Amino acid sequence: MAKAKKTPAILTKQMMFCPGCGHGLVLRLIAECLEELGQDKNVIFGIGVGCIGLAGNGLDADKFDALHGRSAAVCTAMKRVNPDTMIVSYQGDGDAYSIGLAETMNAAYRNENFTVIAVNNTNYGMTGGQMSTTTMPGQKTTTSTHGRNCDITGMPLRFPELVASQFPGVAYVARGTMTTPANVNKLKGYIKNAFEAQMNHEGYSIVEVLSPCPTNWGMTPLQSVERIEKELIPYYPLGEFKTREAK
Ligand SMILES: Cc1ncc(C[n+]2csc(CCOP(=O)(O)OP(=O)(O)O)c2C)c(N)n1
Ligand code: SF4
Numbered sequence: 001m002a003k004a005k006k007t008p009a010i011l012t013k014q015m016m017f018c019p020g021c022g023h024g025l026v027l028r029l030i031a032e033c034l035e036e037l038g039q040d041k042n043v044i045f046g047i048g049v050g051c052i053g054l055a056g057n058g059l060d061a062d063k064f065d066a067l068h069g070r071s072a073a074v075c076t077a078m079k080r081v082n083p084d085t086m087i088v089s090y091q092g093d094g095d096a097y098s099i100g101l102a103e104t105m106n107a108a109y110r111n112e113n114f115t116v117i118a119v120n121n122t123n124y125g126m127t128g129g130q131m132s133t134t135t136m137p138g139q140k141t142t143t144s145t146h147g148r149n150c151d152i153t154g155m156p157l158r159f160p161e162l163v164a165s166q167f168p169g170v171a172y173v174a175r176g177t178m179t180t181p182a183n184v185n186k187l188k189g190y191i192k193n194a195f196e197a198q199m200n201h202e203g204y205s206i207v208e209v210l211s212p213c214p215t216n217w218g219m220t221p222l223q224s225v226e227r228i229e230k231e232l233i234p235y236y237p238l239g240e241f242k243t244r245e246a247k
Helices: 023-036 051-058 071-081 093-099 101-109 159-166 181-199 221-235
Strands: 043-047 062-065 086-092 115-120 172-177 205-210 239-242
Touching (some): 023 051, 023 115, 023 181, 051 086, 086 181, 093 101, 093 115, 101 115, 115 181, 159 172, 159 205, 172 221, 181 205, 205 221
Parallel strands (some): 043 062, 043 086, 086 115, 172 205
Antiparallel strands (some): 172 239
16 A cells, blocks of 8 residues: 655644645645755755745744845855755745845846745735736736736746746756646656756756645635646746756
8 A cells, every 4th residue: 555655854833824825735845855865954945025934933944034035145145155055945926036036036147056946826925915027917916906917017927938048057947836746746856856956066946836825816726726727837838948967
């Protein structure tokens, strides 16, 4: 009989995410990858401002709560002074791509050797579902009550594609999601690739995760998964945009 996988040691307490939220699963996959790579006692997280804060003490690892959007700058410093420590910048789309776009972009531009996990739920989840750079055209949020008008706000930002096309020296760029067991397995593979690239000092790595936010989308968890499949993936395709070069 198949055995259930043990919870990774750094996940110690129940976390307070909403039912159907994607953050818990992303953290679980990160923790599994770190443990399997023998890095779970050798990691510092840069933590963005947002619902990831609800992980609280449930994530038993060194972490630095960066000011809103500044995690990439903090992670740059942490990695430069601790080159053999795994540095993981865990951020939401509002944190990484809206308020912190400059820091996120500059770290990629400089090809800093750390890993960004960017949880894209197309809104600012923690503060009540405001519009972010990744909000879809026509999507209603608390700050785009008639639906996002891209004529005046620009089109949703595809950061992984931007990095892969404009900064080709980076180590690894991918986008995954968790809508099916197969997608969960692929996402775990992407996260592991990113961590391995960092361990080998190959440069900047980023994995974006399309993640449900049922609370602010006004949907059930199942409807949220369907929204990702039908609406988000056609605009935000899954896959690897920059693969690791054979070393
Ligand atoms: C400088 C600053 N501006 C605004 C806020 C308020 N704030 C806290 S969480 C948050 C939204 C975070 O959204 P996102 O990064 O997408 O993460 P999510 O909660 O969706 O996971 C905002 C705007 C803040 N803490 N600091
Ligand atoms: S508000 Fe959204 S992102 Fe935040 S915990 Fe709830 S479902 Fe998750």
